[in-house]
Amino acid sequence: MTLTKDLKKKEQPKQKQGMLSNVMEQFEVAANMVGLNPNIKKILAVTNNELIIHFPVRMDNGDVEIFKGYRVQHNNALGPYKGGLRYHPTIDIDSVKALAMWMTWKTSLAGLPYGGAKGGIQIDPSKYSNTELERITRRFAYALGENIGPEHDIPAPDVNTNAQTMAWIADTYMSTKAPSERSKNQHVVTGKPVGSGGLEGRDRATGFGVFLTIKYWAENKNIPLKDKKFIVQGFGNVGYWAAHFLEKEGAKMVAVQDAFGAIQNTEGLSVEDLFKYTLNNNGSILDFPGSSSVKKEDFFTLDCDICIPAALGSQITKNNAHKIKASLIAEGANGPTTVEAEKILLEKGVTIIPDILCNSGGVIGSYFEWLQNRNGEIWELEEVLAKIDKKIKDAFKRVLAKSEDKKIDFRSAAYFIAIERIEKAYIQRGIFP
């Protein structure tokens, strides 16, 4: 039984369940598939720590507001907790728990010495000034205190947080230490500005990883990427960089979709020219010279060899899956393929590189930033990309081997490996006392 088949069998009205139920259901299916030790399953089914903090911050007008912050640490069997901090009005404890759990599988599959965590503040940052956001961030970091730490729990940017946010957190955290201890705590967060311990190439790490998984899939199939046609949904950090590296290999981007609309040219669209065009077109790809527009409902049905959904979830559904012409889907986004769609695609013989493998370049980049700081080194771009390449290649080969060995699809194989690795750690270490 593969993950998809089993999830399909247990299909329920997911939108009413929420994110946590979905992730828990996915874990239940994967755990059964792996034959996970029942005692370890009990451990992994719950989060280790859930922290909810209410903290006061003085606003620019002198008033004090109370904010709610979260940090959920799901599991640290493989190493320090790792996961982003997001600022958004919709976050709640359940969504943070779900995202933390998902990070555990992702770091495990990537072969990193990390566990999984997530956190954030329930806030709409657009309603606050930059100085207020700095105070909110610093006060939250202070309130988290020793619940984060370079060898304990390492936050990173996520929705509405960025390198600046991480710089504030690092500075606040380091400021709480004795002067002689400060500099060795710089790796309390990753995703920092390059000038403050950040990693060269961190911006392209996720998209580069997407490209690499496609490259290793093609190599395994003896398929040259030159002249292969690809379409990409999302022209942000992930989609743009994936397209950039594919184009360098000779592949042709024939269609793109972003929040503004979709365009195509069957002869190919220049990735770099389109990128420059968006900078002078309010970020939009629309009306790019030499392109024609595409109806959004037709985007995934366009003729191509490789399809890269790199924007958001639930884009490939039972309504468009049977019309997809690509032989490979590389999930740059999180959860772009629904369970029903995946079943249709697998029956058609389409290969899906699952999100937890395909977009893991970002967290791998984070790991190298952490390692760089920890070792007191500064790495050059080529060195960083080579290190990411090696990690992605290893992860891809492990998924491929497991897929062939167990005769299961890539997603099932990825979850298999991720959970199995954690199980192995628990079995070796035992349960205290």
Next chain:
Amino acid sequence: MNSALESSICNSCTFITDCSLTENKNFIWSCSEYQKVSNSNIDYDINTEKGILGYQTAKEIL
């Protein structure tokens, strides 16, 4: 606003009304095109001066 949209990052995205990517904005928790309605400079990416695409805000990089 319905509860499903309240649980979606779409509800603070600048593209909420005319996004080309999705009509179903329920429970979207991650999107590379996400751009908050901005009046602050938290979207200024000091890593890349203008941000990778200049106009864009914080991207999901994990």
